[in-house]
């Protein structure tokens with residue numbers, strides 16, 4: 001079928017992505033060269049590296065940082081005898097990795113191409129280490145994730161490698177594979193997601209993990225049906241969210257909602273806060289939910305990012321202890337909000353791409369402390385056994401202002417607004433009788449923290465009770481730390497929580513005060529501001545890390561932010577689509593409408609109810625009644641006359657949207673739904689009875705229900721269409737196709753590839769293997785409405801299939817006969833090509 005994942009990703013932002021700083025390093029071996037376009041590589045690099053380059057200064061990057069080495073040596077992050085190896089790997093460029101998108105229609109073809117073509121041909125070409133340079137990641141299910149370690153030099157060396165490089169580039173651009181750091185693929189695998197789950201990805205941009213979550217949600221759904229779950233992908237950064245929106249477009253999903261909130265304040269959408277009798281409202285509206293609770297929460301928080309040193313070596317220069325210390329509070333707040341949004345029985349994964357215990361084990365321990373028996377840190381040592389990981393630490397220290405601190409009692413009073421008891425292994429606060437409550441030291445702060453969550457009483461201790469060498473009492477060895485030298489990858493930290501029951505204090509406080517700052521949070525934020533003024537400032541902007549400073553800056557800019565996502569009508573104008581329609585009246589109208597939405601600068605999501613338009617679409621394409629259209633279409637424009645794009649939403653998304661309306665639009669929705677219909681701009685189109693064409697993203701879902709404007713094309717005509725994009729009826733080979741095509745109404749139509757032995761019967765039977773493309777029936781020709789890149793890819797896939805089928809059918813025969821039959825085939829194709837070109841010239 002047109003195939004989920006066939007729409008081309010717009011990569012404008014990726015093109016502005018982080019330069020591969022290893023490129024500067026003349027002496028290093030840039031073995032990560034194939035990852036140039038790594039979708040995750042998006043951090044701004046305005047600083048030193050850019051300056052150095054602009055001055056033409058290409059000296060190798062410094063991969064030394066004494067503070068970093070001192071810090072991690074003291075933490076015992078690896079055994080002393082491993083230290084040199086650990087550092088050696090951290091200084092090496094990161095091999096690239098990619099995932100075959102399981103939702104791609106060609107997933108199996110791609111896997112077999114890798115296994116049977118590239119792995120074999122590369123093995124023949126290379127020996128020794130190079131032979132291992134392309135291999136599946138053993139721990140990833142179904143051989144769908146791959147490690148590739150060829151240097152740029154190697155990629156130019158042989159034809160096989162050049163072909164492999166071309167394959168990777170095209171597959172990535174089309175959306176058949178996703179380039180993603182190997183360790184970054186791990187957290188979603190531990191989340192145990194099912195298609196019926198409501199999943200929240202709290203800090204989701206640029207979206208590589210969201211993409212994985214969506215793939216799992218869609219894993220088992222049959223052609224033309226949608227899963228009952230959904231993914232809410234949230235990120236505070238609007239620009240990074242736009243990357244996510246483009247990235248996930250390739251999924252062609254109606255089960256995704258993208259929001260822009262500070263994750264620590266993610267709205268709970270509680271109906272009971274707005275209505276005295278929420279159950280009446282709920283049953284009256286047919287809602288199945290009265291609050292946003294999730295079965296799964298992914299909490300991939302902003303972090304210092306030192307696990308990405310191999311990919312982003314500029315971190316060597318920037319790293320300082322303040323980065324981790326300054327993020328601890330925010331990470332904790334986000335994780336606690338995640339727990340409170342989790343259903344009883346639900347699972348949350350907390351992850352960072354940092355190796356720092358203050359961002360990792362300290363946060364995990366504090367969650368357990370605050371939640372008591374309601375939450376359990378799971379032992380997942382039996383899951384993904386092939387993934388090499390190390391147990392979490394139970395002992396660590398805090399470094400602040402050049403001093404090592406083993407316990408909170410060592411923290412000087414003036415540093416207590418910055419260094420919190422939760423950062424230490426015991427998490428113990430100190431009750432010091434010399435401190436009175438009027439003091440802005442820890443007592444006041446901890447009092448304040450208790451406004452949010454009552455810590456267990458044994459959380460405070462007298463000075464004499466606290467050991468110098470603290471060890472956490474929680475089973476933190478259940479956490480996982482992935483280090484680079486174990487399996488030649490980046491570093492990552494993962495902890496998996498199970499929520500047994502709600503923790504009433506946490507839940508209530510978070511729910512009630514979702515939009516406001518607590519006094520303690522204000523103190524923490526003041527402390528953060530102070531931290532950022534210190535020598536050891538928070539300055540990371542690495543790809544997978546965003547500092548508190550960024551979040552603050554972004555928060556400030558949100559109010560002035562224009563409609564930025566493509567989903568919003570404002571940016572449609574930017575794209576130059578149908579400009580004439582944006583007359584002064586409409587602009588005025590749109591402004592007014594925007595004002596009506598709760599979120600300034602964000603067009604509200606509106607249920608599309610125009611029956612005349614819906615009926616015209618339904619009857620033009622003969623959409624079967626079993627496909628629910630009414631109540632499932634949304635737009636970002638309430639003026640029906642100027643609606644250009646109509647999106648389709650799943651039942652789960654519909655429920656959330658309705659709840660959101662009832663609770664006063666708490667959710668700031670950047671993008672929602674699957675683009676299904678687009679207003680056609682062609683002159684022919686305006687003369688048809690239906691003014692909307694089916695978008696290529698929407699086609700896979702709608703295809704089984706279309707009974708009109710649909711054609712069945714044999715392989716020769718189908719290939720010609722892909723090759724020449726426009727074919728006159730007279731040039732089509734198949735007489736039946738010519739007859740049927742000329743009888744269609746002018747406008748959008750669908751062309752389905754006729755399988756070898758398929759008989760032409762209507763309605764056309766489709767399944768997950770059906771290949772179809774959107775076309776335009778003009779006065780005398782058929783025009784393809786698929787991007788050139790998609791045509792190229794699809795054509796190559798069809799050629800590949802034909803080759804395989806030919807090879808299989810020719811197997812018992814001798815080699816001479818094989819060659820002959822291929823030659824004839826090729827000659828015929830050339831004849832056909834000439835035929836068409838000649839006729840076009842006529």
Ligand SMILES: C[S@@+](CC[C@H](N)C(=O)[O-])C[C@H]1O[C@@H](n2cnc3c(N)ncnc32)[C@H](O)[C@@H]1O
Pocket residue numbers: 184202203204205206207208209210234235236237240261262263264300301302303353543544545546551
């Ligand atoms: C580690 S990255 C997430 C990577 C993402 N999960 C992925 O796999 O592509 C952290 C993200 O957190 C976002 N962020 C920072 N502060 C945040 C906050 N307070 N609330 C929500 N998102 C935040 C950043 O914009 C950044 O995109």
